Amino acid sequence: DTAVSQTPKYLVTQMGNDKSIKCEQNLGHDTMYWYKQDSKKFLKIMFSYNNKELIINETVPNRFSPKSPDKAHLNLHINSLELGDSAVYFCASSQGGGRNTIYFGEGSWLTVV
Amino acid sequence: QQQVKQSPQSLIVQKGGISIINCAYENTAFDYFPWYQQFPGKGPALLIAIRPDVSEKKEGRFTISFNKSAKQFSLHIMDSQPGDSATYFCAASTRDNDMRFGAGTRLTVKP
Structure with a gap:
């Protein structure tokens, strides 16, 4: 059973389109995240939710x-996808805050053409 | 700005050698320092982690060394194997689980 699953795994779409990536975790965790990994492999947190409440909201365009x-x-x-949005988006989850392991999904590879 | 600085960007080691990856941080609110391993096409997965109250943690061939005063920590992979070839990320987290990652090190272990 996949602990953190996200769909779709691959997504190719045109500039200006709107798209969604779904994520589900079956670990019973109370905190979930979205990370963006760019072509240079840099992992950047985008959002963090704890019990459905937004905790971390990094400087991300409000199109997200x-x-x-x-x-x-x-x-x-x-919304309104741009070329620069092309990246791998990782969903993740953890239990609580502090010193807890973050479990990542396998990523959603988004390509905007 | 990047809160955790990681070096080198890439590393090539011969099989059986020692791989060393270094990280430094500034934010003294960080109190948990994990290392994640990522294979191509997969998400990162926790490899080993350390808390700042100890200076070293060892799990098998993997060791974290931690220098609180210098705000630096490093990963040592002993007897490196081709199967260790992956991208390694150091990270640092606050109590609110605001985890920040280093830029990653692509390790290649040559047979």
Whole structure:
């Protein structure tokens, strides 16, 4: 059973489109995240939710909107896609704050053409 | 700005050698320092982690050395194997689980 699963795994879309990436975790964790990994492998946190409440909201264009319908799900919606949005987006989860392991999904590879 | 600085960007080691990756941080609120390993096409996965109240932690061939006064920590991989070839990320986290990653080191272990 996949602990953190995200769909789709691959997504190719045109500039200006709106797309969503879905994420679900079956670990019973109360905190979920979205990370962006660029072509140079740099991992940057975008958002963090704890019990459906937004905790961390990095400097991300407001075209990116996370939505957490419940503790086990954190979806990412992206409006008006731009070429620079091409990256791998990782969903992740952990239990609580502090010194806890973050479990990552396998990533969603977004290519904007 | 990058809160955790990692070097080198890439590293090539012969099989059986020692791989060393270094990280430095500034924020004294960080109190948990994990290392994540990422294979191509996969998400990062926790490899080993250390708390600032100890100076060293060893798990098998992997050792973290931690220098609190210098705000530096490093990963040592002993007897490096081709299967260790991956990208390694150091990270630092506050109690609120605001985890920041280094830029990553691509390790290649040659047979």
